[in-house]
Amino acid sequence: MAYDFKEIEKKWQNIWEKEETFKAKTDYSLPKYYVLVEFPYPSANGLHVGHPRSYTALDVVARKRRLQGFNVLYPMGWDAFGLPTENFAIKNKIHPEIITKNNVARFKKQLKSLGLSFDWSREVLTTSKDYYKWTQWIFIQMFKKGLAYKKEMDVNWCTSCKCVLANEEVVNSKCERCGSDVVTKKKSQWILKITEYADRLIDDLDFVEYILPVKQQQKNWIGRSFGAEIEFKTNTNSSILVYTTRPDTLFGVTYMAVAIDHPILEKEKDKIENLDEILKYVETSKKKSEFERSQLQKDKTGIEIKGIVAKNPATGETIPVFVSDYILSSYGTGAIMAVPAHDKRDFEFAKKFNIKIVKVVESKGNDAELNEDTLTGKLINSDFLNGLDVQSAKEKILNWLEENKIGKRKKNFKLRDWIFARQRYWGEPIPIIHCKNCGAVAVDESELPLTLPQIENFEQTEDLESPLAAVEEFVNVKCPKCGADAKRETDTMPQWAGSSWYYLRYCSPTCKTALADEKDLKYWMPVDWYNGGMEHTTLHLLYSRFWHKFLYDIGVVEDIEPYKKRTSHGMILGQNGEKMSKSRGNVVNPDDVVLEYGADTFRLYELFMGDFEQAAPWDTASIKGCKKFLNRVYDMKEFLKEGSIRKDFEVLINKLIKKVSEDIETMKFNTAIAAMMSFVNEIYNSKEITKDEFKIFLTLLNPFAPHITEELFSLIGFKTQIANEKWPTYDIEKCIDKTVEIVVQLNGKVKHKILVAKDLSKEEILDLIEKDEKTKDILKDKQILKTIVVLNKLVNFVVKN
RNA sequence: GCCGGUGUGGCGGAACGGCAGACGCGACGGACUCAAAAUCCGUUAACUUCACGGUUGUGUGGGUUCAAAUCCCACCACCGGCACCA
Numbered sequence: 092m093a094y095d096f097k098e099i100e101k102k103w104q105n106i107w108e109k110e111e112t113f114k115a116k117t118d119y120s121l122p123k124y125y126v127l128v129e130f131p132y133p134s135a136n137g138l139h140v141g142h143p144r145s146y147t148a149l150d151v152v153a154r155k156r157r158l159q160g161f162n163v164l165y166p167m168g169w170d171a172f173g174l175p176t177e178n179f180a181i182k183n184k185i186h187p188e189i190i191t192k193n194n195v196a197r198f199k200k201q202l203k204s205l206g207l208s209f210d211w212s213r214e215v216l217t218t219s220k221d222y223y224k225w226t227q228w229i230f231i232q233m234f235k236k237g238l239a240y241k242k243e244m245d246v247n248w249c250t251s252c253k254c255v256l257a258n259e260e261v262v263n264s265k266c267e268r269c270g271s272d273v274v275t276k277k278k279s280q281w282i283l284k285i286t287e288y289a290d291r292l293i294d295d296l297d298f299v300e301y302i303l304p305v306k307q308q309q310k311n312w313i314g315r316s317f318g319a320e321i322e323f324k325t326n327t328n329s330s331i332l333v334y335t336t337r338p339d340t341l342f343g344v345t346y347m348a349v350a351i352d353h354p355i356l357e358k359e360k361d362k363i364e365n366l367d368e369i370l371k372y373v374e375t376s377k378k379k380s381e382f383e384r385s386q387l388q389k390d391k392t393g394i395e396i397k398g399i400v401a402k403n404p405a406t407g408e409t410i411p412v413f414v415s416d417y418i419l420s421s422y423g424t425g426a427i428m429a430v431p432a433h434d435k436r437d438f439e440f441a442k443k444f445n446i447k448i449v450k451v452v453e454s455k456g457n458d459a460e461l462n463e464d465t466l467t468g469k470l471i472n473s474d475f476l477n478g479l480d481v482q483s484a485k486e487k488i489l490n491w492l493e494e495n496k497i498g499k500r501k502k503n504f505k506l507r508d509w510i511f512a513r514q515r516y517w518g519e520p521i522p523i524i525h526c527k528n529c530g531a532v533a534v535d536e537s538e539l540p541l542t543l544p545q546i547e548n549f550e551q552t553e554d555l556e557s558p559l560a561a562v563e564e565f566v567n568v569k570c571p572k573c574g575a576d577a578k579r580e581t582d583t584m585p586q587w588a589g590s591s592w593y594y595l596r597y598c599s600p601t602c603k604t605a606l607a608d609e610k611d612l613k614y615w616m617p618v619d620w621y622n623g624g625m626e627h628t629t630l631h632l633l634y635s636r637f638w639h640k641f642l643y644d645i646g647v648v649e650d651i652e653p654y655k656k657r658t659s660h661g662m663i664l665g666q667n668g669e670k671m672s673k674s675r676g677n678v679v680n681p682d683d684v685v686l687e688y689g690a691d692t693f694r695l696y697e698l699f700m701g702d703f704e705q706a707a708p709w710d711t712a713s714i715k716g717c718k719k720f721l722n723r724v725y726d727m728k729e730f731l732k733e734g735s736i737r738k739d740f741e742v743l744i745n746k747l748i749k750k751v752s753e754d755i756e757t758m759k760f761n762t763a764i765a766a767m768m769s770f771v772n773e774i775y776n777s778k779e780i781t782k783d784e785f786k787i788f789l790t791l792l793n794p795f796a797p798h799i800t801e802e803l804f805s806l807i808g809f810k811t812q813i814a815n816e817k818w819p820t821y822d823i824e825k826c827i828d829k830t831v832e833i834v835v836q837l838n839g840k841v842k843h844k845i846l847v848a849k850d851l852s853k854e855e856i857l858d859l860i861e862k863d864e865k866t867k868d869i870l871k872d873k874q875i876l877k878t879i880v881v882l883n884k885l886v887n888f889v890v891k892n
Numbered sequence: 893g894c895c896g897g898u899g900u901g902g903c904g905g906a907a908c909g910g911c912a913g914a915c916g917c918g919a920c921g922g923a924c925u926c927a928a929a930a931u932c933c934g935u936u937a938a939c940u941u942c943a944c945g946g947u948u949g950u951g952u953g954g955g956u957u958c959a960a961a962u963c964c965c966a967c968c969a970c971c972g973g974c975a976c977c978a
Contacts, residue, residue: 422977765915825913839959879958889958
């Protein structure tokens with residue numbers, strides 16, 4: 092029979108709220124466990140079924156930890172600054188603050204209907220003044236330490252929207268939203284020196300428990316490489332510095348190439364014979380969009396710089412110097428030593444410009460062919476390096492370079508500094524004042540929060556400035572240092588600012604004197620288990636690790652890493668297997684599911700639908716299976732009789748406890764649920780369950796389906812709540828069946844099975860098997876070559892046919 | 893191109909050297925019902941056999957092993973990330 096989930100779920104949600112069941116305790120003598128999920132961006136669309144996958148999964152973890160006796164912190168909040176709200180505000184002429192308030196209310200109502208065990212008393216909102224005060228405070232500390240600086244750089248400007256776009260908003264040189272042309276303009280931008288932490292962001296990954304793909308992706312993104320910086324002298328008494336990861340191939344360098352904005356072009360312009368030609372090339376290259384450049388990857392272009400030649404420091408040979416747009420000015424030194432024999436790009440270039448190709452690592456194939464397999468061979472054509480393997484050659488040449496002061500060991504990163512400014516209204520104002528005399532001066536900390544002025548027009552100005560630039564009473568201030576007339580910075584912080592430290596605020600959300608109270612931080616940090624989407628690996632996750640390390644350096648936090656463990660959930664796809672989106676029309680609203688099936692069924696299905704770490708398509712029809720299961724659980728009380736665990740149920744129960752306990756830890760929620768389903772099927776076969784058995788089962792199911800289990804718990808006569816019970820433990824001795832099924836195989840193929848007592852010796856098993864009629868039949872006329880016995884498992888007869 | 897992931901029934905997925913397809917959906921048959929829904933019981937990889945049974949099956953091709961979805965080698969397809977990073 093179907094149970095009345097509407098009433099039951101409402102009843103228990105009210106009880107939990109009234110009794111503050113899930114409020115983190117302030118008794119800091121208890122062992123703590125901090126469970127964290129990425130807080131949502133409260134969009135106008137409301138919650139979609141993808142959000143709760145992470146929330147229910149870690150709700151299971153949080154509830155289990157509480158039952159295990161931990162003082163659990165499982166908080167929730169809102170990451171509310173950002174573009175979608177601002178665009179909505181512009182379009183509908185509503186203040187973003189009001190929109191945020193409405194969206195938050197809706198999200199909260201939706202989340203509450205799912206019975207998630209969040210401690211709502213610690214809710215944080217990144218757009219509240221009490222919160223962004225501390226976001227600004229952190230920025231000021233970074234500014235004071237020289238980690239925040241301003242730099243002139245190219246920005247994307249949409250000619251139609253008249254606004255600066257983030258790189259992600261530019262698709263094929265067009266504006267993602269309106270499709271108009273995007274051009275680059277110069278603008279002075281705030282930058283955070285995340286590169287200063289690059290080494291630590293890689294090295295400290297050794298101390299955390301992140302799933303492998305996350306670690307790999309972060310490492311790739313940071314892109315550390317070890318090599319050398321080598322100086323090449325020119326005939327003009329100047330020099331060109333290059334970065335290479337393969338100094339051992341120095342003898343194979345037959346030309347050099349520099350980026351289109353390399354300083355040598357300016358410095359040596361008097362000596363360049365074909366300057367006009369080069370300037371023309373530079374101009375055309377600059378006009379090429381990112382898109383065109385990537386399209387033209389195969390067809391290398393460039394111009395030889397006439398009048399300048401360089402000397403290969405190893406061979407002493409004179410080599411030509413080119414300017415080419417395949418050299419990135421933002422990586423390394425903006426100049427390369429080219430080894431056409433062993434680098435694909437250099438090879439293509441050399442072919443096109445008829446440059447000599449010298450092979451320096453022995454490998455199969457023609458001398459004039461490209462050979463990229465350069466890790467296994469021995470060095471050739473390389474004087475004192477000849478005959479060495481790559482590794483030793485590298486060492487030897489590095490020493491040689493350093494002894495002769497030609498070059499030095501050097502490492503490089505792909506990671507760039509973080510552009511930390513948006514010309515937008517709906518963000519944290521950057522607390523800086525620009526003074527003619529003093530330069531950039533931080534707002535005095537006593538004046539924080541620097542609040543967003545109330546305005547009505549949220550659009551950017553024509554001259555690339557944020558809407559704040561039009562608010563005179565905001566902009567015009569006195570310099571805090573010298574008192575002269577000065578102007579406020581009008582840029583705001585990017586979306587990622589508030590989320591870079593929110594996990595700290597949850598520890599003491601109302602602290603007025605610091606971003607969080609020292610005692611609270613000491614007790615709760617680090618986060619024990621953090622789950623979130625893979626899409627945040629290189630942005631949010633990396634940014635917040637960076638901020639945390641900075642806060643560690645200035646003594647605010649005690650741990651070098653914020654998150655002890657990081658896991659990730661697979662995406663929930665639409666019924667058709669495609670990504671859920673409004674435009675595809677395949678979005679499922681959790682409200683509808685909760686209304687029709689109830690929160691417990693919804694939660695269960697979210698976790699049962701597939702491997703948690705893998706993407707899975709939503710299937711409305713399949714939800715019924717979870718609903719049916721809960722109905723059967725509800726009706727199980729009809730089979731109830733008083734008593735403790737029955738002897739012949741001991742193994743079944745112990746195995747179930749083990750399975751569910753372990754599967755939660757490894758996030759195999761789907762198999763944990765499957766095991767509980769099997770157990771229920773078993774009970775339906777025997778039509779009997781004792782009170783003690785039922786209690787254990789309900790406790791195991793409770794983290795998954797908290798409402799129905801609490802209801803049943805009280806229905807069968809318990810006066811307490813499961814939430815106040817203990818997580819059941821199992822006895823490993825009792826997880827083993829007393830009889831085992833031995834599979835009889837013939838040449839590895841299963842023929843039949845016999846049931847025997849467990850832990851029989853090899854001889855005993857063989858004895859039993861040989862007496863067995865069926866086995867005799869199978870082995871009739873067969874010549875046994877070999878017999879393999881695996882204790883408690885199988886017997887395999889290898890026969891001749 | 894580089895890094896990571898995934899390929900198993902009609903579908904979602906289990907099993908991760910030892911019974912392939914747990915659990916669930918769907919489908920089919922039956923019970924209950926005037927009927928439907930709900931519920932309950934049974935069947936459900938393919939081919940083959942009246943039946944007992946047999947054969948083939950975990951992306952493809954090889955290999956290791958008494959035994960491979962699982963380990964090794966080579967390849968293919970799809971998904972995600974990075975991408976002229978020297």
